[in-house]
Amino acid sequence: MSDRKPTAPNDLSAFWMPFTANRQFKKSPRMFVAAEGMHYTTAEGRKVLDGTAGLWCCNAGHKRPKIVEAIQQQAAELDYAPAFQMGHPKAFELANRLVGIAPEPMEHVFFTNSGSESVETALKIAIAYHRARGDASRTRLIGRERGYHGVNFGGISVGGIVNNRKHFGALLTGVDHLPHTHIPENQFTRGQPEHGATLADDLERICALHDPSTIAAVIVEPMAGSTGVLIPPKGYLQRLRDICSKHGILLIFDEVITGFGRIGGAFAAETFDVMPDMITCAKGLTNGVIPMGAVLTTADIHDAFMTGPENLIELFHGYTYSGNPIASAAGIATLETYAEEGLFDRAHDLGQYWEDAVHSLRGLPHVIDCRNLGLIAGIELEPMAGKPTARAFEAFLRCYDKGVLIRTTGDIIALSPPLIIEKSHIDELFGTIADVLKDLP
Numbered sequence: 261m262s263d264r265k266p267t268a269p270n271d272l273s274a275f276w277m278p279f280t281a282n283r284q285f286k287k288s289p290r291m292f293v294a295a296e297g298m299h300y301t302t303a304e305g306r307k308v309l310d311g312t313a314g315l316w317c318c319n320a321g322h323k324r325p326k327i328v329e330a331i332q333q334q335a336a337e338l339d340y341a342p343a344f345q346m347g348h349p350k351a352f353e354l355a356n357r358l359v360g361i362a363p364e365p366m367e368h369v370f371f372t373n374s375g376s377e378s379v380e381t382a383l384k385i386a387i388a389y390h391r392a393r394g395d396a397s398r399t400r401l402i403g404r405e406r407g408y409h410g411v412n413f414g415g416i417s418v419g420g421i422v423n424n425r426k427h428f429g430a431l432l433t434g435v436d437h438l439p440h441t442h443i444p445e446n447q448f449t450r451g452q453p454e455h456g457a458t459l460a461d462d463l464e465r466i467c468a469l470h471d472p473s474t475i476a477a478v479i480v481e482p483m484a485g486s487t488g489v490l491i492p493p494k495g496y497l498q499r500l501r502d503i504c505s506k507h508g509i510l511l512i513f514d515e516v517i518t519g520f521g522r523i524g525g526a527f528a529a530e531t532f533d534v535m536p537d538m539i540t541c542a543k544g545l546t547n548g549v550i551p552m553g554a555v556l557t558t559a560d561i562h563d564a565f566m567t568g569p570e571n572l573i574e575l576f577h578g579y580t581y582s583g584n585p586i587a588s589a590a591g592i593a594t595l596e597t598y599a600e601e602g603l604f605d606r607a608h609d610l611g612q613y614w615e616d617a618v619h620s621l622r623g624l625p626h627v628i629d630c631r632n633l634g635l636i637a638g639i640e641l642e643p644m645a646g647k648p649t650a651r652a653f654e655a656f657l658r659c660y661d662k663g664v665l666i667r668t669t670g671d672i673i674a675l676s677p678p679l680i681i682e683k684s685h686i687d688e689l690f691g692t693i694a695d696v697l698k699d700l701p
């Protein structure tokens with residue numbers, strides 16, 4: 261028995277908080293203790309308007325009764341069951357429902373517990389798929405500068421965020437990167453930018469450099485979220501698709517943010533009308549309430565693993581919690597909530613109002629770019645001299661004090677509210693941001 265003295269439950273020192281400057285936070289913590297609909301409640305009892313759907317995930321807003329009940333019921337009925345050589349009905353039901361809303365070529369679902377795990381799973385499936393078809397030389401993976409694909413080794417290797425990569429050694433070998441699509445010509449574009457489709461042609465250069473027969477897959481976010489909402493130029497994704505198809509390379513869309521209504525429709529693949537071979541998702545799958553992710557694949561990919569003698573071929577991959585019953589129940593209730601409330605239409609219905617609100621910030625101090633698509637926005641601020649990220653972070657703190665939750669990444673404010681947002685909330689969100697920007701140092 262340890263004789264360490266017990267720590268008070270509200271002591272903040274033990275929890276090593278993710279992606280947080282821990283010492284700074286713990287000096288003046290910001291705590292949420294409840295949430296409902298569009299709002300959080302702080303420990304001091306203040307209401308805070310959620311401008312970020314939690315962390316791009318609570319697409320149906322907070323404390324949704326149907327989801328709460330589904331979790332309670334499932335916990336009382338079947339709390340856990342393994343998915344290795346065993347099954348339970350809810351995981352199959354959720355997989356069917358996901359396929360039901362996914363673009364047509366997606367026919368199978370592999371469950372994970374997060375976006376990061378979905379990415380690792382998709383990358384591994386890509387390499388194993390080629391091998392299963394007798395093409396073991398296709399092992400290279402192509403990502404993109406400024407891409408975010410979670411924090412595991414595969415994800416940071418194909419990802420393009422210097423800080424997330426440089427501390428962790430040599431990373432995966434056999435990885436290359438496309439250039440990002442964030443170019444100055446597209447400043448203050450409303451919706452999809454006109455310039456930059458040809459940046460996809462860099463994939464031909466990468467193919468020529470490595471020989472396409474060595475490349476397993478290209479992974480991109482159809483719209484990059486975490487690095488500041490980078491909207492794909494018109495025609496860019498189709499060009500990527502064409503080059504991948506020409507060379508037998510799989511195309512993976514990481515839809516961890518764009519999935520479940522963020523830019524209209526269930527998935528961005530459908531909105532942009534470009535079909536990848538795999539889609540990774542998480543976050544909105546369970547409304548962020550229970551950790552869960554998924555990889556959607558075509559029949560071609562799935563079937564490549566199913567052609568051996570009975571029971572001899574499988575994908576040697578899986579998680580203890582793949583298809584967890586409570587997560588599955590939460591996922592089913594979430595998809596029902598989206599459907600019943602028509603939430604995948606909200607990005608279209610409110611799109612113009614949102615766009616006008618986003619671009620109303622143009623001309624305010626420090627604003628060097630505004631961009632939007634569906635119900636997402638990036639507002640880029642000029643970095644403070646010698647102190648990158650400090651200005652945007654100060655905006656975040658001031659908005660929080662004024663009762664609005666925004667997210668910042670570098671010097672970019674990223675907004676992605678729950679899809680239940682109303683016009684009055686949009687007014688409040690942008691009114692507060694405008695006030696803050698007006699006297700930001």
Ligand code: PMP
Pocket residue numbers: 316373374375376377379408409410411481485486514515516517542543
């Ligand atoms: N991929 C993308 C595109 C993401 O935006 C994120 C999270 N923001 C991830 C992967 C990682 O998801 P998680 O944090 O659930 O591991």
